[in-house]
Amino acid sequence: MISKRAQLLSPSETLKITAKAKELAREGKSVISLSAGEPDFKTPPHICNAAIQAITDGFHGYTMNTGMPELREAVSAKLKRDNGLDFSPDQIVLSNGAKQSIGFSILATIDPGDEVLIPSPYWVSYPEMVKMALGIPKVIKTTFGNNYKLTATQLEEAITKKTRAIILCSPSNPTGACYTRQELKELGDVLKKYPDVIIFSDEIYEYIIFDQDHVSILNAAPELADRTVIINGFSKGFAMTGWRLGYMAGPKKIADAVAKIQSQETSAPSSISQKAGLAAYTGSMKPIEEMKKAFRERRDYLVKELNEIKGVECFKPGGAFYVFPDVHHYFGKTAPDGSTIQNSTDLALYLLESHGVAAVPGDAFGEPDGLRLSYAASMENLKEAVKRLRKGLKALG
Numbered sequence: 001m002i003s004k005r006a007q008l009l010s011p012s013e014t015l016k017i018t019a020k021a022k023e024l025a026r027e028g029k030s031v032i033s034l035s036a037g038e039p040d041f042k043t044p045p046h047i048c049n050a051a052i053q054a055i056t057d058g059f060h061g062y063t064m065n066t067g068m069p070e071l072r073e074a075v076s077a078k079l080k081r082d083n084g085l086d087f088s089p090d091q092i093v094l095s096n097g098a099k100q101s102i103g104f105s106i107l108a109t110i111d112p113g114d115e116v117l118i119p120s121p122y123w124v125s126y127p128e129m130v131k132m133a134l135g136i137p138k139v140i141k142t143t144f145g146n147n148y149k150l151t152a153t154q155l156e157e158a159i160t161k162k163t164r165a166i167i168l169c170s171p172s173n174p175t176g177a178c179y180t181r182q183e184l185k186e187l188g189d190v191l192k193k194y195p196d197v198i199i200f201s202d203e204i205y206e207y208i209i210f211d212q213d214h215v216s217i218l219n220a221a222p223e224l225a226d227r228t229v230i231i232n233g234f235s236k237g238f239a240m241t242g243w244r245l246g247y248m249a250g251p252k253k254i255a256d257a258v259a260k261i262q263s264q265e266t267s268a269p270s271s272i273s274q275k276a277g278l279a280a281y282t283g284s285m286k287p288i289e290e291m292k293k294a295f296r297e298r299r300d301y302l303v304k305e306l307n308e309i310k311g312v313e314c315f316k317p318g319g320a321f322y323v324f325p326d327v328h329h330y331f332g333k334t335a336p337d338g339s340t341i342q343n344s345t346d347l348a349l350y351l352l353e354s355h356g357v358a359a360v361p362g363d364a365f366g367e368p369d370g371l372r373l374s375y376a377a378s379m380e381n382l383k384e385a386v387k388r389l390r391k392g393l394k395a396l397g
Contacts, residue, residue, distance in 0.1 A: 008131045021358035032385045033358040034373040038241040044287035050279030063268045067094025074281040087249040098233035098246030108257035110135040114164035119150040120366030147177045152186040165198040171205040174372040175324040176317025181215045188221025199228040207237030209319035243273040298375040305386045321376045328369040333396035355392035
């Protein structure tokens with residue numbers, strides 16, 4: 001009864017942990033969730049007001065399948081203004097979230113048996129999206145010592161005749177790592193040698209970056225523009241996760257293919273969300289800067305505290321709102337109830353059920369030694385979470 005395609009897929013581990021945390025909270029247990037991948041801020045007022053005005057004005061109908069022309073023009077202008085990239089509006093397709101944009105872009109370009117390179121740790125949905133297209137996700141394991149960033153040597157060694165694409169994410173979910181211009185240039189120098197390889201560049205966290213300016217692969221290697229798809233959206237930087245609005249920008253041939261798929265699967269995103277997105281890209285960025293300031297303070301606090309816990313190592317991420325500490329020191333330890341912590345999944349469940357801290361195991365991201373902690377939480381909650389982590393990890397014998 002169930003298709004082979006559906007049977008290939010695994011449920012999202014991030015959503016599973018979040019659901020478990022909510023279940024325990026409903027039972028009356030005190031739970032601090034550091035598992036969710038969404039800002040804890042409200043959408044800025046000027047964006048909300050634009051949506052309210054759209055409702056009041058009766059802007060309730062379908063827009064063009066690829067999105068309203070005004071918003072695609074605003075995205076084009078934003079890419080030029082903020083990123084120095086030239087994409088015409090007809091190279092842009094608006095969607096129901098960046099997740100849909102990358103999923104449809106993969107469906108538009110990947111055939112059964114094609115390999116897609118995915119550096120780990122990776123966002124949980126990347127391999128599953130490739131499987132959905134009947135492609136083959138080929139994971140390239142990166143190292144903690146290099147802040148979990150792919151090197152040019154690793155990339156060169158991984159490419160085969162079957163390689164059709166690579167997925168890059170900077171700033172990264174789950175690690176928060178950011179590639180420098182030089183690192184991207186080195187990757188670009190490798191990719192130039194393989195003209196049939198498509199690059200999917202997920203830049204959804206571009207506005208949440210602390211120690212450097214955001215750099216796109218196309219800033220470092222503009223020669224790749226004819227086969228690079230930029231994925232972005234409004235959910236993270238503008239605290240608009242529930243508005244479900246994202247986009248892809250890429251070669252017109254790929255944009256047209258994505259538009260064709262979208263026309264049959266969902267059509268355009270919500271008209272009201274699009275008006276909100278227009279306000280986001282044309283309005284004040286002050287609220288975003290205030291959010292970023294808060295995220296930076298939380299990052300600095302959490303990294304410092306984690307590195308003071310015995311057996312935990314955590315590098316300082318350059319962006320997003322996650323830390324990804326190495327916690328393999330605790331594998332093989334015994335919990336107070338006599339059970340053994342075999343891996344990061346066991347550790348995450350132990351911390352959640354026994355100490356009320358929800359984190360996502362590194363197993364879900366293809367890096368078993370890690371644990372993803374989101375600092376999209378108040379400083380008060382972060383401080384309490386650190387206390388619980390210390391107590392929970394200390395109790396492991």
